[in-house]
Amino acid sequence: MTINARNxxxxxxxxxxxxxxxxxxxxxxxxxxxxxxNALIWCDHSDPAxxxxxxxxxxxxxxVKEFEGTGAGLAIVAQSQPGDWDVMVIDSIxxxxxxxxxxxxxxxxxxxxxxxxxxxxxxxxxxxxxxxRYGITEKFxxxxxxFNKTKVDPADMESLASLTGDKYKGKIAIYDYYLPVIGMxxxxxxxxxxxxTEADLPALKAELLKMKANAKLVGEVTASxxxxxxxxxxxxxxxxxxxxxxxxxxxxxxxxxxxxxGAVLWSQSLAMFKDSKNKDMALKFIQYIMSPEGQARLATSxxxxxxxxxxxxxxTDEQKKILRFDEQPGFLxxxxxxxxxxxxxxxxxxxxxxxxxxxx
Amino acid sequence: xxxxxxxSRALPWALVTPALAWTLLFFVLxxxxxxxxxxxxxxxxxxxxxxxxxxxxxxxxxRAMVNSLEVTTIVTVISILLAYPFAWILAEMVPERxxxxxLMLAVLPFWTSYVVRSYSWLLVLAxxxxxxxxxxxxGLTAEPLQLANTRLATVTGFVHFFVMLLTLTIFxxxxxxxxxxxxxxxxxxxxxxxxxxxxxxxxxxxxxxVGAFLTFVLCIGDYITPxxxxxxxxxxxxxxxxxxxxxxxxxxxxxxxSIILMAVVTIAYLACARWLKIERA
Numbered sequence: 260m261t262i263n264a265r266n267x268x269x270x271x272x273x274x275x276x277x278x279x280x281x282x283x284x285x286x287x288x289x290x291x292x293x294x295x296x297n298a299l300i301w302c303d304h305s306d307p308a309x310x311x312x313x314x315x316x317x318x319x320x321x322x323v324k325e326f327e328g329t330g331a332g333l334a335i336v337a338q339s340q341p342g343d344w345d346v347m348v349i350d351s352i353x354x355x356x357x358x359x360x361x362x363x364x365x366x367x368x369x370x371x372x373x374x375x376x377x378x379x380x381x382x383x384x385x386x387x388x389x390x391x392r393y394g395i396t397e398k399f400x401x402x403x404x405x406f407n408k409t410k411v412d413p414a415d416m417e418s419l420a421s422l423t424g425d426k427y428k429g430k431i432a433i434y435d436y437y438l439p440v441i442g443m444x445x446x447x448x449x450x451x452x453x454x455x456t457e458a459d460l461p462a463l464k465a466e467l468l469k470m471k472a473n474a475k476l477v478g479e480v481t482a483s484x485x486x487x488x489x490x491x492x493x494x495x496x497x498x499x500x501x502x503x504x505x506x507x508x509x510x511x512x513x514x515x516x517x518x519x520x521g522a523v524l525w526s527q528s529l530a531m532f533k534d535s536k537n538k539d540m541a542l543k544f545i546q547y548i549m550s551p552e553g554q555a556r557l558a559t560s561x562x563x564x565x566x567x568x569x570x571x572x573x574x575t576d577e578q579k580k581i582l583r584f585d586e587q588p589g590f591l592x593x594x595x596x597x598x599x600x601x602x603x604x605x606x607x608x609x610x611x612x613x614x615x616x617x618x619x
Numbered sequence: 620x621x622x623x624x625x626x627s628r629a630l631p632w633a634l635v636t637p638a639l640a641w642t643l644l645f646f647v648l649x650x651x652x653x654x655x656x657x658x659x660x661x662x663x664x665x666x667x668x669x670x671x672x673x674x675x676x677x678x679x680x681x682r683a684m685v686n687s688l689e690v691t692t693i694v695t696v697i698s699i700l701l702a703y704p705f706a707w708i709l710a711e712m713v714p715e716r717x718x719x720x721x722l723m724l725a726v727l728p729f730w731t732s733y734v735v736r737s738y739s740w741l742l743v744l745a746x747x748x749x750x751x752x753x754x755x756x757x758g759l760t761a762e763p764l765q766l767a768n769t770r771l772a773t774v775t776g777f778v779h780f781f782v783m784l785l786t787l788t789i790f791x792x793x794x795x796x797x798x799x800x801x802x803x804x805x806x807x808x809x810x811x812x813x814x815x816x817x818x819x820x821x822x823x824x825x826x827x828x829v830g831a832f833l834t835f836v837l838c839i840g841d842y843i844t845p846x847x848x849x850x851x852x853x854x855x856x857x858x859x860x861x862x863x864x865x866x867x868x869x870x871x872x873x874x875x876x877s878i879i880l881m882a883v884v885t886i887a888y889l890a891c892a893r894w895l896k897i898e899r900a
Contacts, residue, residue: 617683
């Protein structure tokens with residue numbers, strides 16, 4: 260008897276059976292997913308070249324959700340259930356924000372390679388709260404001047420004053436992130452990024468407006484990279500190795516400088532969620548990312564390159580050259596941390612940034 | 620008797636319940652949540668009107684609304700001016716058997732990703748893009764013009780999209796127009812221009828208005844095109860909303876700005892609806 264000849268009730272029962280089996284499979288798959296690792300990440304962590312070795316070695320699926328900016332990341336967490344997320348990438352200076360909200364689990368320092376980190380990027384002031392370590396720096400770099408060395412005089416890029424002079428008017432893009440660029444404006448007017456107060460805002464605003472008057476555009480990551488790579492602009496304020504290193508093969512003319520006034524150090528950390536249902540795997544993931552191999556893969560991620568925090572990262576000589584690995588001690592000595600304003604000053608800084616964007 | 624009366628009353632309610640439930644779940648409740656959120660402080664969650672007062676007292680916030688209205692108005696007007704002749708040619712001059720193919724070709728841009736289309740325009744308008752190369756190549760300009768990262772670029776990206784939308788609504792209106800109107804006008808001695816101005820155009824105004832309203836709503840609420848093509852050299856309202864969420868996670872201020880934007884769209888809708896009502900009357 261063929262299937263077509265079966266009575267309708269039999270066919271219905273058969274199909275219901277198939278549906279039940281499919282449902283059971285889905286439930287099983289759902290159960291398997293509960294054991295997966297759920298990571299709130301920046302785009303550099305979604306590179307398969309970074310994730311696959313970890314997934315294969317640990318027989319686990321890493322589910323990633325990308326976000327940009329701590330505010331957006333914390334908003335995702337606020338809309339999630341406790342336990343939905345296992346690990347999070349966060350600006351090192353923002354680790355205390357997560358701790359204040361009761362999100363993070365202290366990290367076991369003895370199980371992580373803190374001794375191998377560049378000392379300047381451990382960021383103890385922000386990654387340690389009440390004597391407990393909540394974040395580990397995994398990658399860092401500089402918001403400084405990215406430029407095309409065939410179009411501009413590299414000597415000019417040794418001073419932030421060149422960004423507000425007439426020589427490169429209309430050849431400049433500004434990276435659209437208020438904190439590092441405000442930090443650069445602070446360096447340009449001789450202020451320390453860590454000491455900024457509300458009283459500094461008028462001078463900072465004046466400097467930002469001078470930069471804007473010279474700029475062709477203010478763009479987020481992709482727009483900034485595209486503008487520099489396509490020759491739309493020759494200089495990127497706030498750029499650095501995170502823009503130029505990844506494009507080095509296609510466009511070796513792109514480079515970055517650390518001006519004499521200094522640069523702003525960006526640093527991203529990994530944190531583990533207190534409510535993670537999979538803390539062992541979360542720790543394994545952090546250990547993998549901080550291992551020499553994981554660090555090399557993260558540093559050269561297809562989304563953007565950056566310096567590995569672990570000084571023993573397994574980078575090739577060519578990769579080290581592109582990242583200017585050997586020059587880091589000098590760079591770090593001149594770099595200052597991101598401004599870390601309190602909530603009130605942060606709001607005022609963002610409003611100042613909005614005014615700068617609207618300025619014609 | 621009473622049972623059947625009850626059934627007859629219950630049936631319409633049963634039929635509209637799914638739609639009502641959908642609207643309640645996915646519009647009314649989120650809107651109430653957004654309204655409540657807009658009245659709370661970002662820090663502490665206490666009741667406040669500060670999120671609204673920020674908009675009305677901060678010039679850069681207010682400027683974003685002005686920019687939005689200016690860009691939307693320019694886009695809507697240019698799109699109508701381009702779409703009407705296009706729809707006219709499609710409806711009146713293209714043979715009936717080719718109209719379907721022509722319409723399909725006209726809406727082809729809809730098939731590509733909105734983001735990809737915007738980035739494509741960025742490359743076309745860039746300093747080293749097709750237009751600037753052509754202009755400098757034939758000697759019309761000595762230096763490349765700044766086309767990308769300007770309001771012009773934003774308007775171009777929008778118009779490319781909305782001309783297609785308006786063409787569809789106007790084309791549909793033109794096709795519904797009975798030829799006897801024009802024959803009657805001709806019988807009464809009206810020439811083609813007079814017939815168009817006094818007969819065809821007024822009768823196709825509803826199609827224009829519907830398309831213009833859709834253009835207005837979609838354009839004023841769009842974030843992608845100004846973000847990619849405008850170069851952040853001026854902010855429009857959706858960008859301002861996104862800034863509050865992406866940078867500081869300030870949902871209350873973002874909610875207040877969204878409600879203000881929604882109020883503007885509602886006013887536009889009411890004006891459009893009132894005008895259409897007057898026209899029908």
